[in-house]
Amino acid sequence: MxxxxxxxxxxxxxxxxxxxxxxxxxxxxxxxxxxLKVSSAKDNGAIFAIATSQRAEMGAQDAVKQSLQRGQSIVDVALAAGETVVDALTEMKSLAVAIQDATADSDTETKLMADFDAIAKEVHSALAGATFDGVNLFKATAAGAPIEVSTNTSGGKFSLKAAGGAASATALAFGGTADADAGTWTAAAAAADKRTAYTAANVETALNAFTTTLADFGTKSKSLDRQLTFVGKMQDSLETGVGNLVDxxxxxxxxxxxxxxxxxxxxxxxxxxxxxxxxxxxxxxx
The missing domain is CATH 1.20.58 (Methane Monooxygenase Hydroxylase; Chain G, domain 1)
Incomplete structure (x- = not known):
């Protein structure tokens, strides 16, 4: 050379x-x-695009989790108030039995009815106060406006209360007038009307209807728990998958x-x- x-x-x-x-x-x-082995599109355009998409999905799953947690809080507040109402209704049943045993228009009957009225007011006040983030499951819902939370990033919804659902306070009027929005209750004026309404059978009917509502809330609370667990696992899987691609x-x-x-x-x-x-x-x- x-x-x-x-x-x-x-x-x-x-x-x-x-x-x-x-x-x-x-x-x-x-x-x-x-x-990272893929930190920019320059390293591997296809993998970078996939990883970016999945990271966006992980961020959206955070919003889903927050929605589910909000729904869980709404239901938990309702259940807490419900426990108070069940205790009150149990006491009201005992009072109803005593009212029926008391002599009509007697001083004893008047005092028992006053106790019944006081507890009924507490019940309606508790129901109206069971509000979280402006939502109260015991109040009526407007037609076409259900109470829902998101369950996934594809627009899935979980219904906490259907549109047009009635107020739970309606079944607890006991012959009086209830305002579910204001949380007020006004007893019937006449003692005879109260005696007709304040019976153990009526209280039992109201208690059964109310516990059915609570049972539904309990089932929904468990469903929300399972959804939250699923979302957490989904986020972990997405994070692991992205790591496998770019780490x-x-x-x-x-x-x-x-x-x-x-x-x-x-x-x-x-x-x-x-x-x-x-x-x-x-x-x-x-």
Whole structure:
């Protein structure tokens, strides 16, 4: 091979090798720094697009979880108030039996009815106060306006109360007048009307209807728990899946980094040797 001072083939080859090593070293250093083998679309456009889409899905699942937790809180508040109402109705049943045993228009009957009235007012006040974030499951819902929460990112809904659902307070009027929105209750004026309404059978009917409502809320609370568990598992699976696609194997990259750094140093030396070959030609002219 002819020696030339215009073209140093050895230096060109050494430079190309060194450039390739530097490029590989830059890639490896970026993976070590970020912990990602695909940190931008430049690394792998298809994988980057998939990972970005799944990260967006994970963010949307956070919104679903918040919606389910809100629904759970609405139901839990209703159940807490419901327990208070059940206790009150149990006491009202005992009072109803005593009222029927008392002599009509007697002082005893008047006092028992006053106790019954006081507890009935507490019941309606508790029902009206069972509100979370402006939602009360014991109040009537407007037609076409159900109380719902999101269950997935595709628009799935879970109904807490159907549109046009009646107020639970309606079954607890006991001959009086109830205002579910205001949480007020007004007893019948005449003692005879009260005696007709304040019976153990009427209280039992109201108690059965109300506990049926509570049972429905309890079932919905369990359903929301299961939905929350599912969303949590879904998020974990998505996070693991994205990691499988874009996370770097740091142990492998660390070993590769050391090898490339050594290769880089050898490349610099090889380039230096190749560049010095031209100066050796000067000896021929001495």
């Amino acid at each position: 002819a020696n030339s001072i215009n073209t140093n083939r050895g230096a060109l080859v050494a430079l190309q090798t060194l450039n390739n090593t530097n490029k590989a070293l830059e890639t490896t250093q970026n993976r070590v720094n970020t912990g 770097a194997d740091l142990a492998k990259e660390s070993a590769r980094l050391t090898a490339l750094q050594t290769k880089q140093q050898l490349g610099v030396q090889a380039l230096s040797i190749a560049n010095s070959s031209s100066s050796m030609l000067l000896g021929l002219f001495r």
